[in-house]
Amino acid sequence: MTTKLFGEPVRRREDARLITGQGRYLDDIGSSAYAAAFVRSPYAHARIVDIDVTAAVDVEGLLAVYTYEDLVGPMAEPLPVLIPHPQLTAPRTGYPLAKDVVKHVGEAVVMVVATDRYVAEDAVDRIAVTYEELPVVVGVDAAREAGSCVHDDVPDNVAARHHQETGDVEPALAASPHTLSFTQYFERSAAMPMEGKGVHARWDADDSSLRVYTSTQASTSVRAAIAAKLQLSLERVEVIAPDVGGGFGVKIVHPWPEELLVPMAARLLGHEVKWSEDRREHFTSSAHERQQRQEVTVGYDDDGRITALDVHIWHDNGAYTPYGIIVPIVTATQLVGPYVIPVYRVQVESVFTNTVIVTPYRGAGRPQGCFAMERAMDRIAQERGLDRAEVRMRNLIQADQFPYDHHLTFQDGRPVIYDSGDYVGLMGKLKALVHWDSVEERRAEARARGRHLGIGMAMYVEGTGPGPYEGGHVQVLGSGKVLVSTGLTSQGQGHETVFAQLVASELGVPMEDVEVTTGDTRRFGYAVGTFASRAAVMSGNAVALAARGVKEKALRIAAEVLEVDPGDLEIDEGLVQVKGTPGASIPLRTVAVLSNPLRYAFDEAAKQATQFAGPGDDSKPPVAVGDAPGLEHTDYYSPVRSTFASGAHAAVVEIDPLTWEIEVVDYAVVHDCGNVVNPMIVEGQVHGGVAQGVGGALYERMAYDRDGQLQNASFMDFLMPYASEVPDVVIDHQETPSPLNPLGLKGAGEAGVIPGSAAIASAIEDAVGRRIAAMPISPTELYDLVRSDADQVTNVGPKTTGVLA
Amino acid sequence: MKPASFGYADPTTVEDALDVLAADEGAKVLAGGQSLLPLLSMRLAAPTTLVDINRVPGLDGITVSRDGVRVGALVRHVQLLHSAEAAAAQPLLGRATANVAHPAIRNRGTTVGSIAHADPSGEMTSVLALTDGSVTVATPGGRATIGWGDFFVGPLETSVHGPAVVLDAFFPALPERSGTAFAEISRRKGDYAVCGAGVVVTLDADRRVSSARAAYLSVGLVPEVHDLTDAVAGKPVDSADWAAAGELARGLVDPDGDLHASADYRRLLVATLTERTLATAAAEAARRTA
Numbered sequence A: 001m002t003t004k005l006f007g008e009p010v011r012r013r014e015d016a017r018l019i020t021g022q023g024r025y026l027d028d029i030g031s032s033a034y035a036a037a038f039v040r041s042p043y044a045h046a047r048i049v050d051i052d053v054t055a056a057v058d059v060e061g062l063l064a065v066y067t068y069e070d071l072v073g074p075m076a077e078p079l080p081v082l083i084p085h086p087q088l089t090a091p092r093t094g095y096p097l098a099k100d101v102v103k104h105v106g107e108a109v110v111m112v113v114a115t116d117r118y119v120a121e122d123a124v125d126r127i128a129v130t131y132e133e134l135p136v137v138v139g140v141d142a143a144r145e146a147g148s149c150v151h152d153d154v155p156d157n158v159a160a161r162h163h164q165e166t167g168d169v170e171p172a173l174a175a176s177p178h179t180l181s182f183t184q185y186f187e188r189s190a191a192m193p194m195e196g197k198g199v200h201a202r203w204d205a206d207d208s209s210l211r212v213y214t215s216t217q218a219s220t221s222v223r224a225a226i227a228a229k230l231q232l233s234l235e236r237v238e239v240i241a242p243d244v245g246g247g248f249g250v251k252i253v254h255p256w257p258e259e260l261l262v263p264m265a266a267r268l269l270g271h272e273v274k275w276s277e278d279r280r281e282h283f284t285s286s287a288h289e290r291q292q293r294q295e296v297t298v299g300y301d302d303d304g305r306i307t308a309l310d311v312h313i314w315h316d317n318g319a320y321t322p323y324g325i326i327v328p329i330v331t332a333t334q335l336v337g338p339y340v341i342p343v344y345r346v347q348v349e350s351v352f353t354n355t356v357i358v359t360p361y362r363g364a365g366r367p368q369g370c371f372a373m374e375r376a377m378d379r380i381a382q383e384r385g386l387d388r389a390e391v392r393m394r395n396l397i398q399a400d401q402f403p404y405d406h407h408l409t410f411q412d413g414r415p416v417i418y419d420s421g422d423y424v425g426l427m428g429k430l431k432a433l434v435h436w437d438s439v440e441e442r443r444a445e446a447r448a449r450g451r452h453l454g455i456g457m458a459m460y461v462e463g464t465g466p467g468p469y470e471g472g473h474v475q476v477l478g479s480g481k482v483l484v485s486t487g488l489t490s491q492g493q494g495h496e497t498v499f500a501q502l503v504a505s506e507l508g509v510p511m512e513d514v515e516v517t518t519g520d521t522r523r524f525g526y527a528v529g530t531f532a533s534r535a536a537v538m539s540g541n542a543v544a545l546a547a548r549g550v551k552e553k554a555l556r557i558a559a560e561v562l563e564v565d566p567g568d569l570e571i572d573e574g575l576v577q578v579k580g581t582p583g584a585s586i587p588l589r590t591v592a593v594l595s596n597p598l599r600y601a602f603d604e605a606a607k608q609a610t611q612f613a614g615p616g617d618d619s620k621p622p623v624a625v626g627d628a629p630g631l632e633h634t635d636y637y638s639p640v641r642s643t644f645a646s647g648a649h650a651a652v653v654e655i656d657p658l659t660w661e662i663e664v665v666d667y668a669v670v671h672d673c674g675n676v677v678n679p680m681i682v683e684g685q686v687h688g689g690v691a692q693g694v695g696g697a698l699y700e701r702m703a704y705d706r707d708g709q710l711q712n713a714s715f716m717d718f719l720m721p722y723a724s725e726v727p728d729v730v731i732d733h734q735e736t737p738s739p740l741n742p743l744g745l746k747g748a749g750e751a752g753v754i755p756g757s758a759a760i761a762s763a764i765e766d767a768v769g770r771r772i773a774a775m776p777i778s779p780t781e782l783y784d785l786v787r788s789d790a791d792q793v794t795n796v797g798p799k800t801t802g803v804l805a
Numbered sequence B: 001m002k003p004a005s006f007g008y009a010d011p012t013t014v015e016d017a018l019d020v021l022a023a024d025e026g027a028k029v030l031a032g033g034q035s036l037l038p039l040l041s042m043r044l045a046a047p048t049t050l051v052d053i054n055r056v057p058g059l060d061g062i063t064v065s066r067d068g069v070r071v072g073a074l075v076r077h078v079q080l081l082h083s084a085e086a087a088a089a090q091p092l093l094g095r096a097t098a099n100v101a102h103p104a105i106r107n108r109g110t111t112v113g114s115i116a117h118a119d120p121s122g123e124m125t126s127v128l129a130l131t132d133g134s135v136t137v138a139t140p141g142g143r144a145t146i147g148w149g150d151f152f153v154g155p156l157e158t159s160v161h162g163p164a165v166v167l168d169a170f171f172p173a174l175p176e177r178s179g180t181a182f183a184e185i186s187r188r189k190g191d192y193a194v195c196g197a198g199v200v201v202t203l204d205a206d207r208r209v210s211s212a213r214a215a216y217l218s219v220g221l222v223p224e225v226h227d228l229t230d231a232v233a234g235k236p237v238d239s240a241d242w243a244a245a246g247e248l249a250r251g252l253v254d255p256d257g258d259l260h261a262s263a264d265y266r267r268l269l270v271a272t273l274t275e276r277t278l279a280t281a282a283a284e285a286a287r288r289t290a
């Protein structure tokens, strides 16, 4: 059977379109639209004293200038706090355009609309805003000291105190044979999709309706937000995510100010308006992630088994908290990884700083949690003189302990109960894949070449596929074409391929007949969004269930026509046939025609469904009670809780002892996302994630100075790695199906990025014999580190530490 | 990130180009656009007219003579990279160009443009300096040859003001019994160097070092050439203390720190790259001293 495609490495059907320039991205839409541009704050914290637009007024082609004063009704209210939480005691959000004060460089102050973007920027240049500078808070440590505050009414700069504990940690630590404590830092990076954000809006005055295209990860929720803010009825607003050139989390935040202001202007001006974010805007006006200070105390026994873990984190949430405290919650709950932690306490202060907001970026708090846990494992190994793999083995949750309850509450408000897994299996595969046990030979060989070689590993468990739900709609047309839609959006992951594979497999039709639409509220109005590695789990199961519904209906109709029992039928290659009776069949497309009893034969095929086409049972209505015309079905999947994927990474680095350049020479991944729908796509996700992991470990950082100016707001100085910096990745799969959903899936989208910094820090430490307590690390920093005090020297690993005399 | 409006002229002779430049004080020459257009897009520069010289014939040649290599204003980095003739006369040209940016940028960016741009982190500015090269500049007053030392006056600043077109750059040939090497450290492949070094080592007839000179990238405000001969003078190639020359260089430079490298780290790289490149260049010089 050719239609059983589940598990096959089917080539991505969207790629031909996307890589030959046939994609339709936001900026490809609306070539005659007016263009919006923004005056953005040059200061990290300032009071707006005056906005003088006089010099802009004579710019030819200027159409409108909007400031906070022009916002009315709900638009003049603060932007929503998307995810409220009882521990988020001081939530703060900005306004679509700044009101009185600005809290970070890049905050939108004035919107200009002009005939094109060039003219709009001319006008922006001529608008003079007078500011009175206010004290600036940059970095978690400054926020914590609270010498000044970001929001006047939050003097300690603490937006939230998140706290979870699974027992009494202090006595458990006191009773532990050994304890160790350390403090470490994780820096800011950002999602940095190749395509920035963008919005295009068209107001239909006759119809009083709005169509909005936006480069988003959550079109249904953007739609609801626009309707609420612009006081429109929901059915008057359509929101469509066209091809989206990457999201990686930043586009799950909504409504961005521009997503409200551009539609507002389109309506006021009665003309299409478009805003397409440029790179500089993206650096200072979108979102970042990852800065944390972590204080870790861990208790353990002589064998290196953890007895208690106490973690205190200061998390930089930037100037506002539109996305609540999801990132710190994820750090707090995912930190424990694949390990048995008898007593765990975590406290997070989520603090305000005068910097760009912090919202989920692929991994969403997990890389930091993994960094805390895995670096603790390495330190325990060093203290006990044990192999790092062995210490991890001794602490792993065993295969017979599932479902494993960590007694924590996850980001979806549900318990952290690991559904399934085989962490010992992961470790075994990883050690084999990276030749863990023969590293000393490699080290010696590298030493002979004048290079320091080191190896490191890190493991993680990732809660994926959180609810509340996603839906799917599957419809077979009379042409035989199968339309599939789901409300969540795509940013290049391969959903068109995977959902088509699933529906083709479930329904028994050729994949070529299946067309997938995502993120278009005209097609599917109920959805949550694409984040947290949830698309395959949520929409994958939903479209599979919808396809099953269609199949059941098709078999029922075909059974009547063929006068057999539905149980005797099967569908293959688009043909409904009696099992074992070749020739006794009816094409699925004919079933689709028959499913919709007709009065009018608008085409040849339709004739078959009209009233005089053949004998019918005239004792029953044409459409049975409780049934509906059409061969289509909508279904939803709503999980009881998240499903937990897992994996183990190892990195081998080589370091030039004269220039301190760091090269990742090998990178091995063992990955378990339950049943794999398409291994090629999963590997692609892993590769991309590893690239971002390497970027976060060795290259990227948001370099703010003390005044809150971002020093590297361009791709010249923000060092996103090129292909030349990303190592080849070797991958081994392990499949422990999830018992929580019909297809046994777990998410795969974010995994690749999670352990990067932890594994690479471990490898560098192993190579140079120095503690790595902050990531990322660059050659110039490594040079400083190897020259620093001896107390940073680790007590295992080669004694290669040394500097040029 | 859209440029402010500007006029555009595409003259077909140098004289016409100079006329447009003379008529508009805010006019600027446009060659490959790989440095100028980003500045325009970020509105860090707002020339009133762009004088596109790409249609001026005769500026796209590489002329190799005994004396050296003359590179016309429209020669793209990629042409120089692949010119075997140029490399035979002055091997540093190909070696350095290989480090300039990425293929897409090398296909458009010009070598002379990068010299006219006077970026002290550019490879070709320091190669011009190391080879003791010069540029030919056309102004309404006539044509003049300007040596590198007089040409570069500061970061992104040359001694030529007012209407002018740099017609070519001249890189003297590698002297006899000499070898060269070029190396740089950049954060990502193809990025501007955090630090780079080009060197020329010349031997005497007895294969002893008679001269060792180095030029560095990204360590000063203008390209710097340092004579390191003292550390290795008279030493046979095999026993010369290249590390000592590296140490000498480390003391001669005075780099600044930035986001990607501290001043100290740059000094370390100067020492390391000097040692490495000198050893390579000396080996080449020895091979050429048959």
Ligand SMILES: Cc1cc2nc3c(=O)[nH]c(=O)nc-3n(C[C@H](O)[C@H](O)[C@H](O)COP(=O)(O)OP(=O)(O)OC[C@H]3O[C@@H](n4cnc5c(N)ncnc54)[C@H](O)[C@@H]3O)c2cc1C
Pocket: B028, B029, B030, B031, B032, B033, B034, B035, B036, B037, B038, B073, B099, B100, B101, B102, B105, B108, B109, B110, B111, B112, B113, B114, B115, B116, B117, B121, B122, B123, B124, B164, B165, B166, B167, B190, B191, B192, B193
């Ligand atoms: C991503 C990126 C990476 C890069 N990396 C490097 C690198 O690693 N090393 C490096 O050296 N360069 C690098 N460059 C710059 C590149 O080499 C440019 O091509 C070069 O600096 C300028 O050449 P151009 O022909 O593009 O000049 P343009 O951009 O056209 O002009 C640059 C300046 O020189 C002036 N100018 C140009 N030609 C003349 C002339 N004939 N007479 C008078 N004035 C003239 C212009 O008026 C302008 O001020 C990089 C560029 C980019 C975009």
